[in-house]
Amino acid sequence: MSRSTLGALALVALVLPLAACVDNDATPAASGAPGRALTVSSTQDACEVSATTAPSGTLTFAVSNDGTDVTEFYLLGEDGLRVVSEVENIGPGLTRDLVVQVRPGTYYTACKPGMVGDGIRAEFTVTDSGEAVGPTGDAADQLAAAEAQYVAYVKDQVGALIAGTQEFADAYTAGDDDEARALYAATRVHWERVEPVAESFGDLDPLTDAREADLEDGQTWSGWHYIEKDLWPPLAADNGGVEYVPLTDAERTKAADDLVGWTQQLVDQVNDPQFTFEAFQIANGAKELLDEVATGKVTGEEEIWSHTDLWDFQANVDGARVAYEVLADVVEGADPDLAATLVERFAALEGLLAEHGSVEKGFTAYDELTAQQVKQLSTAVDALSEPLSRLTAVVTGV
Secondary structure, eight states: OOHHHHHHSOOOOOOOOSEEEEEESSSOOOOOSTTOEEEEEEOSSOEEESOSEEESEEEEEEEEEOSSSOEEEEEEOTTSOBEEEEEEEEOTTOEEEEEEEEOSEEEEEEEOGGGOSSOEEEEEEEEOOSSOOSOOHHHHHHHHHHHHHHHHHHHHHHHHHHHHHHHHHHHHHTTOHHHHHHHHHHHHHHHHHTHHHHHTBTTHHHHHHOOGGGOOTTOOOOSHHHHHHHHSOOOGGGTTTOOOOOOOHHHHHHHHHHHHHHHHHHHHHHTSTTOOOOHHHHHHHHHHHHHHIIIIITTTOTTTTTOOHHHHHHHHHHHHHHHHHHHHHHHHHHOHHHHHHHHHHHHHHHHHHHTTEETTTEEOOGGGSOHHHHHHHHHHHHHHHHHHTTHHHHHHTO
């Protein structure tokens, strides 16, 4: 969606949400006030946060992975489900910063060693510092407009998603596998464009989009990739040496009904009058989408059975670009060099993707790409990821 199209979307009244976040890979952010700079040590069996309370305002969590597995760190809302902010893919021995702007209330911190499960959780209290949280003046007006445009974009995408998912489910349950395969990737792009929003609603993301490799022992698999494997059944050699057993008609119906039901839950959440996505979350989501590309799509691990990774790749880039574009006026005013770099590197990455097809006409199957082509795409992702990691810091003025 172009900036001119986004600008034409009707603005809606917004209520600022509880908190917002920035993930800054390059430069540790300073909170500047006593009690607001916290450290986190994540290991296999512990998540040690340097304090269990902090004053409201801008907090910095310096998250160190002192274990042996890749880890994640989350700040969760009072219900323990809503993801306020997160930092993912922290390798052993590495430290990444998570900067959040939080209002008074009860939260939960959570480390997820191995990036699975509910995580190692602890209650975290934010007291009232008496200071305003979030932007004021002209910046607040600009960011409110950006939020409204982004919410309208998300509603548009989930509307297309539920319609496409129902059509896909109907074909799948009817046994029309050719039609279901044809609809699979083109429907999923609407999910992939707004996945950071879906991830903010607790279990919806793992229920709908978990890969088989992500499952914990005993966890029931469901969602898109569960059906994907049934539509593109693997040979025994690619299935751990075990012959794949197709789903029964009853299992197909349940899988399809579950997928439609969870997608409808996402639609209902997004269309709730109280739903909003703050500007800081939009900027952080842009970086999350590029991280999704780097850790799943560019490696070919996301669509391991269908090899439709380039559809997802393009959708993640689309979502990141739209997130930047709704914030572009603020970024251009605060850091025109960053704005110019982002425009240039988005264009370069999308140019490379266009060499392999498009969402509308179809893409080359991922397993048909050469090693050199994959390397070119990976390099372009890395080139965009670095400046994009500075987006939220510019938007927040950190």
